[in-house]
Amino acid sequence: MNNTASDLEQYLDELANNARPGDRLPPIRDLMRRFGVSQMLVQRAFQGLKTKGLIDSQVGRGTYFRGDGELVPANTGPRLQANRSVLLLRRSISITRGRVLVEGLQRRFTADGHRVLEVSYTDPAHARTVLKGSPRFDACVVQSTYKTITIDLLAALRDKCDVLAVDGATLAGTDVEAVGMEWGEPLAKAIALLRQQGHGRIAYAATSSPVLATQMGRRRFEYLQTTLADTELHEITVPHLPDDNYEAALANLIKASLDASGRLPFTALVAWGVEDGAKFRQLLSDAGVGIPSALSVVLLGRTDLANEHANFFDTIGCSVADQIESLYQAINVRWADPSLPYGVRLIPVTSKVGQSIAAPPPATRSTVSRVSTTDSPT
The missing domain is CATH 3.40.50.2300 (Response regulator)
Structure with missing residues (x-):
């Protein structure tokens, strides 16, 4: 008999009821193959478990079972943490688009009650020097504006930031969110x-x-x-x-x-x-x-x-407005569910x-x- 989305949900419920606190969920791709369903259906099933209070997510830890097998009211389920910290790392350059985008992101995250720090850098070596004396951040948006983001700078950023997003469709196949345009x-x-x-x-x-x-x-x-x-x-x-x-x-x-x-x-x-x-x-x-x-x-x-x-x-x-919105959403989605796959988000054509x-x-x-x-x- 063919597996269905309901079979997947039943399977995950059984796992949740028998899991120990901290047990990891099966990988999304394994569940897709096993039950013959799309990634969207697997993610929807995960969200159902979150709403029931059976699983939780943390950056660096992934998605795991709470292990108590008890339901919690929907309105007390996992919520985004307030007062997070966001680093906006921008290359010093007189490009209007860059300034407008950074200011827009600053307004969005500040309005949510998060702490935002904007830092300008001249080259990757300068950026690494700045990062050495910086605290850890919950997220960082990097704006390199046509210049190379070096491997050592990426490593330094991953060491300092839980979520890393790049302004521009420049990276794929990495644990970095990339938001940009293809022409x-x-x-x-x-x-x-x-x-x-x-x-x-x-x-x-x-x-x-x-x-x-x-x-x-x-x-x-x-x-x-x-x-x-x-x-x-x-x-x-x-x-x-x-x-x-x-x-x-x-x-x-x-x-x-x-x-x-x-x-x-x-x-x-x-x-x-x-x-x-x-x-x-x-x-x-x-x-x-x-x-x-x-x-x-x-x-x-x-x-x-x-x-x-x-x-x-x-x-x-x-539009820069769409770029701002896409970066903002990419970070919030990653905060809400760190287990989601990384990729490139292409903004709409206007x-x-x-x-x-x-x-x-x-x-x-x-x-x-x-x-x-x-x-x-x-």
């Missing part, structure tokens, strides 16, 4: 939007640095190159990160693409990494490239940050309509064959 879906949406406006020659600009999130975007771009036979896709690789004069470098690459008559080889641009939208627009204007008269532009960025979209650019990406898109000039609207090019500094 493949926004890129595909941006190209589709421009094609709807009649653009058949589109450029995609992103950093040449192998950041995981942008690598996902580049993989999607390569796929679109092989499938959009009626669209000519150009790739612009910028040898900078957004905190390193990125807008000027990208504007210079676009300017270098102008031919003798002042025309670009593409009529539309999808650009990742622009932190200062007003500056980027002015740089292109100074180069004789008007937006959207000469070039339609869609930014891949944060739809709720005015410094990026400058109240002008059409923007597809994500869009903001601007004034940076127009139909291409009539002379450029003809259908063309796909050609892939890579522009580089001259």
Whole structure:
């Protein structure tokens, strides 16, 4: 006879009634295989045992049986501990998104009655030095902003923090919560939007640095190159990160693409990494490239940050508000049940309509064959 979710619940109830205090629950994956149920059903069964007061969870100890076999009223079941301590570890850098996110997390955790400490660091060695003199924390959010989080820094953080979350989809397969964005879906949406406006020659600009999130975007771009036979896709690789004069470098690459008559080889641009939208627009204007008269532009960025979209650019990406909420929830869920599997949380894609898109000039609207090019500094 096939096992069912009710068989699982009965099995766990029997284990709880016969368990000694501190006995560990069977691993979730073992229960999934044994009863042929999903992870969600196993977690729901665990929650039922918690509501009955038969099991408990602690960071570092996992989920275990209380062992008394007695039910407790639902309203006295396990609750999140108040007055926890949270460390917000942020790399010292003038990126608006980072500041807005840290301030948002500080407000959320402080409103819950938790103690929050914000610490800025310049490099991993500096961060390790700061951590040596710090107390232990119940949770830590790390914001490295495009720079490597070294193994020794991760080890130091795990020694100091019960729950560790990283701002950005940079880590997977570790006991760290990662919350971030992959840029493949926004890129595909941006190209589709421009094609709807009649653009058949589109450029995609992103950093040449192998950041995981942008690598996902580049993989999607390569796929679109092989499938959009009626669209000519150009790739612009910028040898900078957004905190390193990125807008000027990208504007210079676009300017270098102008031919003798002042025309670009593409009529539309999808650009990742622009932190200062007003500056980027002015740089292109100074180069004789008007937006959207000469070039339609869609930014891949944060739809709720005015410094990026400058109240002008059409923007597809994500919101900092969703990033804050996802990090906040990831930590609270981990506090509530330390036995849950770790993973990467991808925040939802959002869009903001601007004034940076127009139909291409009539002379450029003809259908063309796909050609892939890579522009580089001259």
